[in-house]
Amino acid sequence: xxxxxxxxxxxxxxxxxxxVGVVVRRNSIVVFMCIELMLNAVNLSFVALSHYxxxxxxxxxVFFVMVVAAAEAAVGLAIIISMFRAMxxxxxxxxxxxxx
Amino acid sequence: MEIAFFIMALIILVxxxxxxxxxxxxxxxxxxxxxxxxxxxxxxxxxxxxLAVAQMIVYxxxxxxxxxxxxxxxxxxxxxxxxxSVMAKVVAAGFGxxxxxxxxxxxxxxxxxxxGPAVGVQGTVKExxxxxxxxxxxxxxxxxxxxxxxxVGAVMLSKKKYRQ
Numbered sequence: 001x002x003x004x005x006x007x008x009x010x011x012x013x014x015x016x017x018x019x020v021g022v023v024v025r026r027n028s029i030v031v032f033m034c035i036e037l038m039l040n041a042v043n044l045s046f047v048a049l050s051h052y053x054x055x056x057x058x059x060x061x062v063f064f065v066m067v068v069a070a071a072e073a074a075v076g077l078a079i080i081i082s083m084f085r086a087m088x089x090x091x092x093x094x095x096x097x098x099x100x
Numbered sequence: 101m102e103i104a105f106f107i108m109a110l111i112i113l114v115x116x117x118x119x120x121x122x123x124x125x126x127x128x129x130x131x132x133x134x135x136x137x138x139x140x141x142x143x144x145x146x147x148x149x150x151l152a153v154a155q156m157i158v159y160x161x162x163x164x165x166x167x168x169x170x171x172x173x174x175x176x177x178x179x180x181x182x183x184x185s186v187m188a189k190v191v192a193a194g195f196g197x198x199x200x201x202x203x204x205x206x207x208x209x210x211x212x213x214x215x216g217p218a219v220g221v222q223g224t225v226k227e228x229x230x231x232x233x234x235x236x237x238x239x240x241x242x243x244x245x246x247x248x249x250x251x252v253g254a255v256m257l258s259k260k261k262y263r264q
Binding site for chain 1: 167193210
């Protein structure tokens with residue numbers, strides 16, 4: 001069996017890649033995809049530790065993280081569509097005014 | 101059995117970097133689909149059978165399809181978007197590497213006494229269902245209210261004219 005620290009290291013690297021993506025990219029949809037990458041890294045941590053501790057509650061937590069991610073995807077993409085309708089662009093550097 | 105982990109870990113790393121590096125957002129979405137499917141494979145490797153299938157159906161099959169729909173609806177390839185300056189990218193990558201430099205040895209040291217249990221817990225549909233409906237019944241019901249709120253919110257946000 002692979003030691004659990006290998007899974008946790010992979011999860012940490014994926015989380016860091018997601019954070020760097022959120023900071024660097026300017027397209028809103030790619031930022032959203034990097035957020036999903038971060039959520040996946042945390043899911044991997046939960047499942048790996050659930051397996052190595054013999055406890056199924058970690059997998060229940062992953063179930064609820066997936067539910068929240070699906071709800072966030074629907075609402076976030078609706079916001080991005082509204083942003084595109086108002087500004088004709090999805091770049092984050094164009095969204096610099098609160099009213100308009 | 102360990103070779104499966106290393107192959108899948110390599111695919112996950114390569115596709116993760118592909119998401120943040122691709123110029124075309126549709127390429128980023130496709131790299132993310134590969135990432136999600138390979139993470140589902142890792143879930144199956146960890147005896148989380150229900151979660152492996154749920155990850156494929158919900159994440160790769162519903163969320164990413166929705167993202168691709170929105171990407172193709174918006175049709176963004178007309179102009180070349182500006183990206184952060186090279187200095188910003190180098191600083192961000194430097195912070196990421198510094199964070200990993202601190203965290204990874206800490207993880208390896210804290211968890212090196214963990215061995216796998218004699219028999220791994222099987223995350224089958226039956227076991228997860230038993231837990232969900234007895235111990236976690238309240239969050240389970242609340243999740244349905246959350247999804248309904250998300251549906252109403254998404255429909256309200258997409259209407260063209262806001263009518264009272």
